[in-house]
Amino acid sequence: MLIKFLAVILLSGTSFLIQTIVTGPTGFAADPLSAASTSNTPELKISPRNDSAVKALGTFIKVKSDGEHANGYSITLWKQNDEIIGLVAVHRGLIGDPPAGLLENVKFDPQTKKLSFTAKLTLGQFYDNDQKDVPSQDILEFGGTLTNKKLAGTVTLTDQLCANGCAETKKIDLPRSKEFNNWTEDFQTHAAWKGYIDEILKRRGPRW
Numbered sequence: 001m002l003i004k005f006l007a008v009i010l011l012s013g014t015s016f017l018i019q020t021i022v023t024g025p026t027g028f029a030a031d032p033l034s035a036a037s038t039s040n041t042p043e044l045k046i047s048p049r050n051d052s053a054v055k056a057l058g059t060f061i062k063v064k065s066d067g068e069h070a071n072g073y074s075i076t077l078w079k080q081n082d083e084i085i086g087l088v089a090v091h092r093g094l095i096g097d098p099p100a101g102l103l104e105n106v107k108f109d110p111q112t113k114k115l116s117f118t119a120k121l122t123l124g125q126f127y128d129n130d131q132k133d134v135p136s137q138d139i140l141e142f143g144g145t146l147t148n149k150k151l152a153g154t155v156t157l158t159d160q161l162c163a164n165g166c167a168e169t170k171k172i173d174l175p176r177s178k179e180f181n182n183w184t185e186d187f188q189t190h191a192a193w194k195g196y197i198d199e200i201l202k203r204r205g206p207r208w
Contacts (some may be wrong), residue, residue, distance in 0.1 A: 054080045054187040059180035060151040062173065063091045070095045073172055075151055076184060077103075078193065084108050087197065088119050088140060089204070090157075099123050100204040101140060102197065108146065115146040115153070120206040126161045135207035137161050150175050 057079050063072035070091040077086040084106050089098040101119035108115045121138040137160040144153010152173040158165040187193040 051190045052081055054078045054085070054190060054193040056181070056184040056186050057084070057086075058176045059184055060174035061177050061180060062175065065095060068095060069093060070098070073155070073174060074098070074180075075103075075174060076180070077146075077151075078184075078187075080190060080193075084115070084146075085193075087200065088117075088121075088142075090121060090123060090140070092123065097204050099206075100200055101206055102201065113145045113147055114143075115151070116141075116143045118142075120208070121157075122205075122207040123157070123159075126159060134161070137206070137208045144172075148176065 055078060057077040059074060059076045061072070061074035063070050063074060065071075070093070072091045074089045074091065075086060077084055079085075084103075086103045086106075087100050088103060089100045091098040099121050101121040103117040103119055106115075106117040119140045119142075121140055122135045123138045124136050125133050126136040127133060139158050139160065141156045141158075142153055144151065150173060153171070154169060155172050156167060156169045158167045185196070187196065
């Protein structure tokens with residue numbers, strides 16, 4: 001059993017909680033991923049077909065903190081019918097509400113557990129010879145695997161305003177958080193989930 005000190009940022013609010021988290025083997029009573037298939041979720045749309053219950057799969061998080069700054073990733077996933085939907089938050093800089101983005105182009109293979117997605121983010125301000133202090137236009141790309149215990153793979157971040165993309169690639173290994181799973185809500189309809197997500201993105205979503 002491993003004890004880690006994490007700065008944990010709530011997706012749904014403006015407060016943060018710094019605590020010692022004891023992590024160990026965790027899992028679902030049944031495997032909810034086994035029913036998920038390859039899917040695409042390019043944007044939030046409401047229709048009679050997809051306005052069904054949205055079930056939480058969990059929050060996968062690893063964030064380091066020195067008490068003032070935070071660095072890491074948190075990804076919260078839900079499942080609606082056979083689709084995986086969710087949010088990614090990138091923690092970098094002062095502790096507070098981290099920039100967040102909606103998962104898009106989601107693909108998941110329940111047999112191999114391979115997962116991929118993209119997300120639009122604004123991680124800060126961009127400066128160059130032509131543009132001064134404008135919101136960055138960041139694209140996050142993830143490719144890896146998703147199991148009941150963790151989400152692991154490679155993240156690539158690029159800023160579309162940067163002439164060469166200013167690509168940044170790193171490996172991530174995010175354990176499923178037992179504490180956050182207790183707080184992650186189910187929703188009766190896609191519309192209810194969309195309302196929740198929209199409120200987060202108004203404050204912390206991409207500015208482009």
